[in-house]
Structures are given as C-alpha cells and as structure tokens.
C-alpha cells in the first residue's frame with residue numbers, strides 16, 4: 001500500500017529551514033549484543049553539508065542504514081525529510097540519493113549502460129527521457145568521455161563517480177554518502193570533494209560520513225562527532241573549533257630559548273618542530289609573553305595563535321587522540 005503523502009505541516013517544517021534528518025534517542029543493538037548506536041540525537045539542517053565523523057566502528061554505517069530504512073532501530077526514532085523512518089521509506093527514499101558501501105555496478109557493462117539499467121529499475125523514471133537523463137548525470141560527474149568504457153576498467157574514483165551519477169539521476173533533496181572517498185588516491189579524493197561542494201551549492205543537503213577530520217573541515221559546514229556509538233558533539237564546523245583555544249605558535253631560529261621562556265611564562269605542552277615552537281597559551285596577556293621572548297634575546301619571526309582545528313576540538317572533548325585504526 002502506498003504511503004500517504006507528506007502532510008503540509010511536515011513539509012512546511014522542513015522547508016522553513018528545519019532539519020532534513022532528525023533522530024531522537026536512536027539506538028541499535030545487534031543480535032550478538034553489540035551496542036552499535038547508543039541514544040543518538042542528531043539534527044541535520046536543510047542546505048548543510050553535514051559531516052558525520054568518527055573512527056572506524058563508531059556506529060556511522062549503522063546509523064546511515066537506520067536512516068535509510070535498511071535496518072530497524074532497537075529503540076528511538078528517526079525522521080528523514082520530516083517523516084518517520086523506516087515507516088515512510090517508500091515516500092521518502094525517492095527524494096534521497098544514496099551511496100552506501102560502494103556502488104553496485106556491472107563490470108561487464110559500460111558506464112552509460114550501467115546508468116541506463118539503474119534508471120530502468122526506477123518505476124517513476126520516464127523511459128522517453130532516459131538517455132538524456134543519463135547523459136546529464138554522466139556530464140555532472142565528469143564521466144562523459146569514459147561513458148563507453150566497461151565499468152570493470154574504471155578506477156576506484158571513477159566507480160565512485162559513477163555511483164554518484166546513479167544517485168543523481170533524479171533531482172534529490174538529500175544525498176547520503178557513506179565514506180565516499182574511502183580508498184581513493186589524493187586526486188580521486190579531490191574530485192569527489194569538489195563534486196560534493198558543487199552539489200551542495202545547488203541547495204541539496206549532503207550528509208556524508210568520514211573518518212578523516214581534515215576532509216570534514218574542507219567540505220562540511222556542519223559536523224557531528226561519534227565515538228563508540230555515542231554522539232560527542234554536533235554543530236557548525238566553525239563553532240565546534242571555536243569552542244577550543246588554538247595553539248600559540250612562535251617562529252624563531254632560537255627554538256631552545258623560546259621553549260624555555262614560554263615555559264617560564266606558564267605555557268603548557270610546549271612542542272618544538274623545526275623553527276616553530278607551539279604551546280597551549282598561558283592565561284596572561286600575550287603581549288607580555290612576546291615581550292619576554294624579545295627581552296631574553298629570542299629572534300621572533302612570527303608570533304600568534306593558530307585557529308583550533310576540529311582535531312583539537314575532538315581531543316579536548318574526549319581527552320584522546322583521533323584514532324582512525326579499525
């Protein structure tokens with residue numbers, strides 16, 4: 001039976017800039033007893049590029065599978081595009097493009113034929129406009145020139161782009177990408193990231209998981225950080241990093257003296273690398289710290305506080321390094 005269409009109030013709530021994804025107490029315990037996701041309250045604003053960050057095994061894929069209605073939560077609730085999942089899967093999923101655990105492709109077919117097949121499997125897709133739709137999607141991901149090549153001859157990056165093209169055959173309000181750059185070389189990563197930015201600039205909300213902090217900083221407007229199935233923090237990337245003090249950085253040829261003076265001035269965690277001395281800034285006027293360096297004869301070439309990174313925020317929140325080992 002068909003799902004009833006979205007009621008107007010629900011649509012209005014989402015269109016008025018409320019969340020595209022919202023979960024409350026979302027929890028998944030697998031049959032073996034593993035608590036993979038534990039009481040997750042996630043809010044993804046409309047129009048954001050939302051990074052879902054966490055080390056391997058922190059529960060990202062399990063969350064995405066619940067959001068897409070692929071598995072049932074043990075408890076709690078998830079709403080996608082303002083509607084409950086998995087109950088409203090049939091109404092919601094046509095508006096969502098997803099790339100989860102690598103695209104399913106036929107290696108013996110060329111890129112174009114893979115997309116034609118994919119489009120033909122969509123009962124809502126008009127067969128008369130199929131070729132044009134496929135050509136547009138190939139163009140969008142930069143695969144027009146390689147469209148006639150067998151998919152098994154594609155690089156991993158090209159396969160990911162073909163998967164994205166499949167997700168883009170229809171206009172989407174939300175794109176969900178699970179580790180879209182996993183296994184790619186730096187060039188492939190750059191291509192996928194710039195594609196994500198481009199898609200987001202059209203107003204599509206993008207939800208992407210990653211275990212790479214710098215990737216999230218480069219492409220995302222918002223982020224949530226997971227560890228061991230629990231949400232540690234979420235918010236705009238700028239706010240997450242702003243909540244943490246940056247490091248004091250002194251550039252000088254006299255690193256030994258500079259390190260000593262900084263310690264005397266109350267700076268903690270003093271680290272020397274090449275011609276840079278970095279430290280946690282002391283609780284005093286930094287002009288005094290600079291003056292003390294100069295008085296001690298340290299030739300200061302640069303002095304300032306570097307903006308905190310998401311990694312600093314993660315370490316400050318968890319007291320641990322961001323361990324990406326699986």
Ligand SMILES: Nc1ncnc2c1ncn2[C@@H]1O[C@H](COP(=O)(O)OP(=O)(O)OP(=O)(O)O)[C@@H](O)[C@H]1O
Nearest residue numbers: 030032034036054055056057058059060061062063
């Ligand atoms: N089908 C399953 N049955 C039992 N346990 C599972 C199942 N799938 C995942 N898990 C466990 O749940 C936890 C979270 O896994 P999940 O795959 O969601 O994490 P992840 O953050 O996506 O990590 P990765 O990036 O490695 O996929 C892990 O401890 C994992 O071993």
